[in-house]
Amino acid sequence: MNYWQLFWSFLQVGFFSIGGGYAAMPLIQTQVVISHNWLTMSEFTDLITIAEMTPGPIAVNSATFVGTHIAGLLGAVVSTFGCILPSCVIVSLLAYYLPPVS
Amino acid sequence: MKRKFVDELHWLSEEEMLDITALAQSSPGAIAVNAAILVGWLTCGFAGMLIGVLGTILPPMAILGIISLIYEAFAANLYVALMLKGMQAGVAAVIFDVVLSLGSGIVKQKKILYDIIMAGAFAAVLFFSVNVIYVILASALVGIALELVHRMGGKRQ
Numbered sequence: 001m002n003y004w005q006l007f008w009s010f011l012q013v014g015f016f017s018i019g020g021g022y023a024a025m026p027l028i029q030t031q032v033v034i035s036h037n038w039l040t041m042s043e044f045t046d047l048i049t050i051a052e053m054t055p056g057p058i059a060v061n062s063a064t065f066v067g068t069h070i071a072g073l074l075g076a077v078v079s080t081f082g083c084i085l086p087s088c089v090i091v092s093l094l095a096y097y098l099p100p101v102s
Numbered sequence: 103m104k105r106k107f108v109d110e111l112h113w114l115s116e117e118e119m120l121d122i123t124a125l126a127q128s129s130p131g132a133i134a135v136n137a138a139i140l141v142g143w144l145t146c147g148f149a150g151m152l153i154g155v156l157g158t159i160l161p162p163m164a165i166l167g168i169i170s171l172i173y174e175a176f177a178a179n180l181y182v183a184l185m186l187k188g189m190q191a192g193v194a195a196v197i198f199d200v201v202l203s204l205g206s207g208i209v210k211q212k213k214i215l216y217d218i219i220m221a222g223a224f225a226a227v228l229f230f231s232v233n234v235i236y237v238i239l240a241s242a243l244v245g246i247a248l249e250l251v252h253r254m255g256g257k258r259q
Contacts, residue, residue, distance in 0.1 A: 048193060087129065
């Protein structure tokens with residue numbers, strides 16, 4: 001059940017974070033701190049600090065961190081997959097139908 | 103990214119890179135992941151897309167996975183805790199800077215409607231704790247509706 005919740009939460013983060021990592025922060029906070037109590041607010045601020053300091057998109061960093069924290073390696077994979085799935089579907093459709101001028 | 107793909111590897115032309123950047127920024131999701139999908143697709147098709155995405159997410163997954171595993175011991179350490187506190191102040195400043203430049207970008211457009219959307223969204227989140235998803239959806243709908251009304255008004259004149 002945890003896996004499904006992780007997937008669904010980060011799917012919403014991935015789908016609504018338009019405009020990069022900073023836009024994703026309040027979405028992640030809503031899912032992770034407010035809705036599910038997966039992290040405390042102080043753990044969340046640590047997470048944002050760590051995510052800022054390490055390479056990679058903040059949403060992916062957070063998904064991996066929270067996934068591992070809640071449900072280990074499989075949790076990390078499931079939440080990261082949820083987080084990038086909307087990108088993969090939407091952007092590949094765009095790439096397919098609107099090929100940039102080459 | 104531009105230096106690597108355009109100047110070094112010659113996988114893409116300058117214009118393709120510009121298109122990719124614009125598409126990656128305006129689509130939902132992480133910009134780096136979106137760009138990886140587009141670069142992968144343009145250079146090697148579907149397989150390129152998968153490899154590109156994997157390449158983008160594996161390093162952060164490995165790093166954050168390890169940090170998450172050792173986080174409790176890590177954050178309990180006095181020096182690490184102090185370091186995190188200091189870095190938090192720095193990160194808060196960086197985020198505040200982003201907010202200022204994004205916000206002043208909106209104000210500089212001198213369109214009162216966008217100022218209202220911004221103020222309304224801010225109030226909804228801060229004072230009424232509305233779910234951010236609804237705020238984004240509502241802002242998008244209001245933006246589309248106002249622009250359509252504006253265009254119809256323009257046609258009538």
